Amino acid sequence: MKKKLAIFASLVLIFSVAAAGTYAYLTAQGMAHNVITAGNVNITLHDEGKQGVTWDDFNKLYPTGASVMPGVTVDKRVYVENTGKNPCYVRVKLTPSAVDAGGSPLATDGQFQLDLASYAQYWTMDSEGFYRYNTLLQPGEKTEMLISSVTFDTKMGNTYMNSRFDILVDAQAVQGQNNTFDTAVGETVLDVKGWPAAPPPRLF
Numbered sequence: 001m002k003k004k005l006a007i008f009a010s011l012v013l014i015f016s017v018a019a020a021g022t023y024a025y026l027t028a029q030g031m032a033h034n035v036i037t038a039g040n041v042n043i044t045l046h047d048e049g050k051q052g053v054t055w056d057d058f059n060k061l062y063p064t065g066a067s068v069m070p071g072v073t074v075d076k077r078v079y080v081e082n083t084g085k086n087p088c089y090v091r092v093k094l095t096p097s098a099v100d101a102g103g104s105p106l107a108t109d110g111q112f113q114l115d116l117a118s119y120a121q122y123w124t125m126d127s128e129g130f131y132r133y134n135t136l137l138q139p140g141e142k143t144e145m146l147i148s149s150v151t152f153d154t155k156m157g158n159t160y161m162n163s164r165f166d167i168l169v170d171a172q173a174v175q176g177q178n179n180t181f182d183t184a185v186g187e188t189v190l191d192v193k194g195w196p197a198a199p200p201p202r203l204f
Contacts, residue, residue, distance in 0.1 A: 042084035045092070045171040046142075050075035068165075071154040078146045080171050082137040087176035089192045090137055091130035092123075092146050094167055101162040112165065113151045119144055124189055132189045136176045172196055 049058045055077065068074055080090045094114065098106040116123075116131075122144040123131040133143045150167070174194040181187035 041086060041088045041173050041175050042082075043088065043090055043137075043171060043173040044081045044083045045169065046077070046079050046081060047169050048077050050077075068152055070152050070156040073149050073151040075148065076150050076167075077148040078169055079143045080133070080137070080173075081142045082139050082173075084173075085139055087136050087138050088173040089133065089176055089179070089189065090143060090171060090173045091126065091132040091195065092172075093128075093130045093170040094147070095129075095170070097166045097168070098160070099164050100159070106160065106163055108165070111153050111156055111160065113153070114147045115149050115151070116147055118148065119146060126190055128195075130170075130172070130195075132192070134189050136180070137173075 047058060048055045049061045051061045054061075055075075058076075078092060078094070080092060082088055082090075096108040096112070098108050098111065100106055122134055123146055124134055125131050131146055135143075137143060172195060174192065179192055179194060181189060181191040
């Protein structure tokens with residue numbers, strides 16, 4: 001499903017008339033991939049934005065999207081909920097991409113900052129680029145946030161004028177029963193087994 005993140009259109013009208021008025025669209029696409037091995041494993045990926053004091057799904061808050069400017073920090077939180085009947089481990093992958101107005105790829109390195117450090121104590125990156133939640137997630141529980149904001153670099157050049165940024169969000173789960181790790185012998189969440197061999201398919 002395609003989700004779009006937006007800020008107030010009035011900002012766009014003010015800044016886009018400037019000679020060096022760079023702006024870019026930020027969208028978010030997410031899909032929760034449920035892994036069923038033994039028992040019922042189900043998760044819900046929450047990918048939300050904020051309007052005023054209200055957090056809600058991007059599509060609901062910003063159905064048409066809008067522009068973001070260099071230096072702007074946009075509220076965006078990502079977390080996972082165990083909606084099944086059994087405990088599970090979860091992991092999430094964030095994949096940024098950008099294209100110019102003609103659809104040609106643009107570099108994303110250094111153009112925006114995710115506040116991953118704010119929640120680093122709860123997540124551990126694995127060799128496939130996924131952030132694994134450090135704790136077994138019980139039915140009905142939600143993870144701590146992986147991120148809660150995206151900040152665009154103040155020095156974004158006009159190369160990014162009318163560009164589009166995407167942050168693809170993939171979530172996966174695997175059963176917790178008979179799939180634990182033993183901290184007494186130095187094991188970590190990275191020793192949990194049974195993850196899919198490849199990223200899940202995307203729904204656009």
